[in-house]
Amino acid sequence: MLAAAKTASVAAAQLSPAEKSKVLMDAAKGLESNASAILAANRKDLAQARKDGLNAAMIDRLTLNPKRLREMAAGVRAVAKLEDPIGRVLSRWKRPNGLKISKVTVPLGVILIIFESRPNVTVECAALCFKSGNAVILRGGREAFHSNRALVEVFQRALKRRRLSAGCINFVATTDRAAVDFLLKREQDIHLVIPRGGEALIRKVVRTSRIPVIKHYQGICHVYIDKKADLNKALAITCNAKLQRPGVCNAMETLLVHQDVARRFLPKAGEALQEGGCEVRADEIARRYLPFARAAQASDFGHEFLDRILAVKVVPDLDSAIAHIQKFGSAHTDAIVTRDKRAARSFTEKVDSASVMVNASTRFSDGFQFGFGAEIGISTDKIHARGPMGLEGLTSYKYVVEGNGQIRE
Amino acid sequence: MLAAAKTASVAAAQLSPAEKSKVLMDAAKGLESNASAILAANRKDLAQARKDGLNAAMIDRLTLNPKRLREMAAGVRAVAKLEDPIGRVLSRWKRPNGLKISKVTVPLGVILIIFESRPNVTVECAALCFKSGNAVILRGGREAFHSNRALVEVFQRALKRRRLSAGCINFVATTDRAAVDFLLKREQDIHLVIPRGGEALIRKVVRTSRIPVIKHYQGICHVYIDKKADLNKALAITCNAKLQRPGVCNAMETLLVHQDVARRFLPKAGEALQEGGCEVRADEIARRYLPFARAAQASDFGHEFLDRILAVKVVPDLDSAIAHIQKFGSAHTDAIVTRDKRAARSFTEKVDSASVMVNASTRFSDGFQFGFGAEIGISTDKIHARGPMGLEGLTSYKYVVEGNGQIRE
Numbered sequence: 001m002l003a004a005a006k007t008a009s010v011a012a013a014q015l016s017p018a019e020k021s022k023v024l025m026d027a028a029k030g031l032e033s034n035a036s037a038i039l040a041a042n043r044k045d046l047a048q049a050r051k052d053g054l055n056a057a058m059i060d061r062l063t064l065n066p067k068r069l070r071e072m073a074a075g076v077r078a079v080a081k082l083e084d085p086i087g088r089v090l091s092r093w094k095r096p097n098g099l100k101i102s103k104v105t106v107p108l109g110v111i112l113i114i115f116e117s118r119p120n121v122t123v124e125c126a127a128l129c130f131k132s133g134n135a136v137i138l139r140g141g142r143e144a145f146h147s148n149r150a151l152v153e154v155f156q157r158a159l160k161r162r163r164l165s166a167g168c169i170n171f172v173a174t175t176d177r178a179a180v181d182f183l184l185k186r187e188q189d190i191h192l193v194i195p196r197g198g199e200a201l202i203r204k205v206v207r208t209s210r211i212p213v214i215k216h217y218q219g220i221c222h223v224y225i226d227k228k229a230d231l232n233k234a235l236a237i238t239c240n241a242k243l244q245r246p247g248v249c250n251a252m253e254t255l256l257v258h259q260d261v262a263r264r265f266l267p268k269a270g271e272a273l274q275e276g277g278c279e280v281r282a283d284e285i286a287r288r289y290l291p292f293a294r295a296a297q298a299s300d301f302g303h304e305f306l307d308r309i310l311a312v313k314v315v316p317d318l319d320s321a322i323a324h325i326q327k328f329g330s331a332h333t334d335a336i337v338t339r340d341k342r343a344a345r346s347f348t349e350k351v352d353s354a355s356v357m358v359n360a361s362t363r364f365s366d367g368f369q370f371g372f373g374a375e376i377g378i379s380t381d382k383i384h385a386r387g388p389m390g391l392e393g394l395t396s397y398k399y400v401v402e403g404n405g406q407i408r409e
Numbered sequence: 410m411l412a413a414a415k416t417a418s419v420a421a422a423q424l425s426p427a428e429k430s431k432v433l434m435d436a437a438k439g440l441e442s443n444a445s446a447i448l449a450a451n452r453k454d455l456a457q458a459r460k461d462g463l464n465a466a467m468i469d470r471l472t473l474n475p476k477r478l479r480e481m482a483a484g485v486r487a488v489a490k491l492e493d494p495i496g497r498v499l500s501r502w503k504r505p506n507g508l509k510i511s512k513v514t515v516p517l518g519v520i521l522i523i524f525e526s527r528p529n530v531t532v533e534c535a536a537l538c539f540k541s542g543n544a545v546i547l548r549g550g551r552e553a554f555h556s557n558r559a560l561v562e563v564f565q566r567a568l569k570r571r572r573l574s575a576g577c578i579n580f581v582a583t584t585d586r587a588a589v590d591f592l593l594k595r596e597q598d599i600h601l602v603i604p605r606g607g608e609a610l611i612r613k614v615v616r617t618s619r620i621p622v623i624k625h626y627q628g629i630c631h632v633y634i635d636k637k638a639d640l641n642k643a644l645a646i647t648c649n650a651k652l653q654r655p656g657v658c659n660a661m662e663t664l665l666v667h668q669d670v671a672r673r674f675l676p677k678a679g680e681a682l683q684e685g686g687c688e689v690r691a692d693e694i695a696r697r698y699l700p701f702a703r704a705a706q707a708s709d710f711g712h713e714f715l716d717r718i719l720a721v722k723v724v725p726d727l728d729s730a731i732a733h734i735q736k737f738g739s740a741h742t743d744a745i746v747t748r749d750k751r752a753a754r755s756f757t758e759k760v761d762s763a764s765v766m767v768n769a770s771t772r773f774s775d776g777f778q779f780g781f782g783a784e785i786g787i788s789t790d791k792i793h794a795r796g797p798m799g800l801e802g803l804t805s806y807k808y809v810v811e812g813n814g815q816i817r818e
Contacts, residue, residue: 010735014758095780099769106761108791187615191791206596210615212622212792233814240816326419348809349423352515360508360812369817370808371504382517382600382805383621384793396791399779400757403769405642407649408778 001137002189004167005110009135012168013107017084019162024080024127026158028073031123034154035069041150042119049143061118062144072123072151079127082373085391086133100402105395107133109191112183114139114205116197119147125194126155126169128376132394135168137183137190141197142175149173184209194377214389216380218304219249219332221362224321224347226338227258231265233359234337238269240361241335243276247306249378250333250355250365254301254311256321257286262314266290278308285314302328318343322350329353331380333365354380354387410546411598413576414519418544421577422516426493428571433489433536435567437482440532443563444478450559451528458552470527471553481532481560488536491782494800495542509811514804516542518600521592523548523614525606528556534603535564535578537785541803544577546592546599550606551584558582593618603786623798625789627713628658628741630771633730633756635747636669640677642768643670643746647678649770650744652685656715658787659742659764659774663710663720665730666695671723675699687717694723711737727752731759738762740789742774763789763796 031038042064049059090103111134115121122138129136140148152171159166172179183190187210194214195205202215223241225234241252257265266289273280274292281300282293290312300311301324315321325334335357336347344358355365365388367375372390379385385393440447451473458468499512520543524530531547538545549557561580568575581588592599596619603623604614611624632650634643650661666674675698682689683701690709691702699721709720710733724730734743744766745756753767764774774797776784781799788794794802 010759010761013761093780095778099773099778101779106791109761206619212790214792230814236814236816244817344811350419352419352422352518352807355808355810357810358812360810360815361817363817364508364810364812364815365808369504369508370510371502381621382515383623386805387808396795398761399764399774399796401764401766401769401773402753403767403773405639405645406769406773407645408653408770408772 001167001170002110002186004165005135005137005170006189008165008167009107009109011165012130012135013086013133015133015164020084020131020133021080023158023162023164024076024131026161027127027155028076028080030154030158031069031073031076031151034150035066038069038147038150038154039064039066041146044146045144054143058117058143062147064119064147068120072120075120076123076127079131079374082131082391084131085395090397097406098404099406102400103397104400106398108394108396110135110137110189111394112137112139112190112193112211114180114193114195114197114201115141116201117141117143119144119151121196122148122151124374125376126152128374128391128394130155130168132391134394135170137170137172139172139180139183145175181208184211187211196377212384214377214379214381214383214385214393216249216330216332216378218330219251219378220254220302220304220328220330221250221252221332221365222254222256222325222329222334223252223362224256224315224318224325224334224336225258225261225265226318226336226340226343227260228340228343229258229261229265229337230339230359231261231268234265235269235272237335237337237359237361239272239276241363242273242278242310243308244361244363246308250362251306252310252362253303253305254313254328256324257312257314258318258321259285259314259316262286262289266312273310276308278310280310280312282312283314286312304330318346322347325351325353332378333357333362335360335362354378410576410579410581411519411595413574414544414546414579415598417574417576418516418518420574421539421544422495422542424542424573429493429540429542430489432567432571432573433485433540435570436536436564437485437489439563439567440478440482440485440560443559444475447478447556447559447563448473448475450555453555454553463552467526467552471556473528473556477529481529484529485532485536488540488783491540491800493540494804499806506815507813508815511809512806513809515807517803517805519544519546519598520803521546521548521599521602521620523589523602523604523606523610524550525610526550526552528553528560530605531557531560533783534785535561537783537800537803539564539577541800543803544579546579546581548581548589548592554584590617593620596620605786621793623786623788623790623792623794623802625658625739625741625787627739628660628787629663629711629713629737629739630659630661630741630774631663631665631734631738631743632661632771633665633724633727633734633743633745634667634670634674635727635745635749635752636667637749637752638667638670638674638746639748639768640670640674643674644678644681646744646746646768646770648681648685650772651682651687651719652717653770653772655717659771660715661719661771662712662714663722663737665733666721666723667727667730668694668723668725671695671698675721682719685717687719689719689721691721692723695721713739727755731756734760734762741787742766742771744769744771763787
């Protein structure tokens with residue numbers, strides 16, 4: 001498989017935008033026309049999942065149906081229509097000796113993606129990696145094994161129809177964990193690993209891998225309500241960041257409130273959060289305005305709840321808010337709500353998170369919301385790709401140097 | 410030291426271009442005004458090196474003198490004058506909901522550089538990392554321990570003079586190897602590792618590190634003489650790529666010659682290479698035109714000689730040359746000599762090396778030659794930075810999102 005992936009990646013790098021789009025449009029169609037085979041494979045996984053006693057939320061994430069397949073197909077068509085990221089000239093310049101240097105985007109090569117149970121990740125990753133001219137090796141969770149295999153087969157048939165190698169989109173056809181450990185050592189064959197899943201999975205991948213890994217461990221997102229905040233906006237942003245989808249990485253986990261507005265802001269915020277079914281864990285000062293709140297423990301700050309639970313702290317000033325975020329944040333997404341441009345500027349300069357928001361919900365930290373048209377993941381690393389990561393994050397570049405016989409003195 | 414580096418990196422990220430330049434100009438001056446102390450430290454290293462029986466070339470690399478110190482100082486002043494790479498807006502766009510998104514360059518944070526004996530690497534890396542707003546941890550070879558420490562002290566004094574933390578530029582004040590193993594596990598404190606040295610050092614770093622590593626293992630550079638080459642240019646490029654400085658990573662290691670020009674080109678090339686003191690190891694066909702050459706062994710292709718030794722092979726066509734490079738190259742730098750634009754285009758598209766040259770010597774693959782004004786290293790990785798790596802490679806970016814109260818539907 002590694003040899004096939006390598007060979008396929010060399011060919012994939014040379015495909016025209018039109019060739020790649022055709023394969024993806026065929027694959028999208030295939031997801032719809034092969035619905036019965038895919039759903040049959042999915043039923044196998046679901047039967048096993050019930051036998052293994054997976055909880056309702058996990059079963060729901062695993063379940064495919066015709067509507068979800070149509071949504072997947074629409075996603076693949078959307079990727080097909082994105083601008084091709086390969087062969088773009090990022091910059092071009094001429095040296096005094098006449099050498100013309102161009103910096104041109106190229107695919108990374110072979111990408112390994114290790115993910116947990118949702119089968120739609122298979123489809124998204126296959127589409128994005130192929131669109132960016134990479135070969136991909138997909139390793140999904142064992143719960144979705146049959147579903148993932150059926151989905152990959154749709155892509156492989158689309159490849160074969162255009163006489164392209166199935167090695168462009170590979171599926172690890174075993175649930176044996178030794179296979180992953182083996183792959184993670186193959187730095188000569190694989191150029192990038194993207195683990196998508198819980199923190200334990202990601203830590204294990206980083207420990208084992210000799211290949212570069214792009215990931216985020218946690219999204220410990222903060223919203224800071226400044227003393228010069230518009231408190232109506234602050235309320236809307238607080239509720240949206242915490243309640244709109246509490247289980248995802250760009251949801252707020254800690255609310256910081258300037259002491260000058262705590263009395264005016266916190267009672268209303270507390271009421272809205274309570275109505276939204278949110279448990280509040282507040283520090284001593286904040287509890288004066290949130291009598292219903294539990295006393296926060298030290299461990300509640302810097303904690304990723306991924307649930308309807310929020311830590312709240314009152315801070316004496318902007319710098320304390322920034323210092324708190326520097327100490328407890330995970331450099332994913334942090335927001336300030338303020339009308340004071342200087343405070344906003346200080347916050348965006350000093351908070352070194354992948355996405356820093358001013359007067360907007362942390363929930364916007366997302367490839368689609370950023371307008372990338374797709375998202376392969378969110379990176380809290382500072383190497384290669386940071387923040388929401390679309391097609392551009394799946395490319396590298398080469399330097400093309402054109403001369404007329406120049407030699408070095 | 411790690412705590413100091415982290416704190417210093419937060420402060421360094423906020424420094425203005427002028428503040429950084431001042432420190433570097435002071436450090437440059439310090440290299441000159443503290444010459445006697447630095448040279449005394451260097452003499453300690455040299456005495457030990459002689460005792461340890463290091464060879465003449467290694468002693469030369471280790472040796473400092475007033476002229477070399479002045480050159481180092483000039484290098485630091487040149488870095489000080491480069492455009493500041495931090496706070497640049499890489500792109501900026503507006504979303505339909507009114508969110509304004511900017512992608513702004515930021516420092517990486519804390520960078521660990523592990524290198525072998527040349528003390529000038531200490532100065533270059535300190536200057537480049539500081540200019541890019543990073544804190545750096547320098548770990549040089551034990552042979553240059555006293556020299557490196559004296560050089561770092563010059564920078565630390567320049568920092569203190571401007572009331573900045575010495576933690577911006579750190580020196581690992583022990584030659585114990587366990588210190589390196591310890592540092593390479595501290596992914597929470599260090600954002601990037603750059604090993605500079607021999608392949609064994611680099612492989613060990615990659616095996617041990619949990620931190621992203623940027624490196625090149627080898628420079629197995631090829632020059633391909635096409636059937637439509639200008640043979641005078643081909644001769645000049647061949648000699649330059651092989652002989653101008655054979656011991657460096659962008660020197661040619663294998664020469665590929667199209668069979669149609671082998672008879673006209675190889676005898677002349679052979680003569681020039683012989684005059685340059687170069688041993689030639691040729692395949693069977695090439696030896697017809699290079700009667701003095703040794704028969705190449707299979708292991709001579711894809712070998713990094715780093716010496717006046719060259720492998721030569723005659724190929725039947727362009728595609729064979731490309732296939733040879735794909736199989737035996739190290740994706741560092743490869744060149745074609747041709748007047749045929751289609752051949753040049755095919756070569757630059759299909760050869761996936763960090764630098765692909767047309768009608769120019771491989772020796773131009775270098776940060777200074779590319780016009781970057783500096784070079785921290787050359788990367789054959791495809792992640793983050795590829796090819797000659799200047800200040801830009803020492804930066805990441807953040808997304809700054811400015812709204813007016815937007816929440817997600």
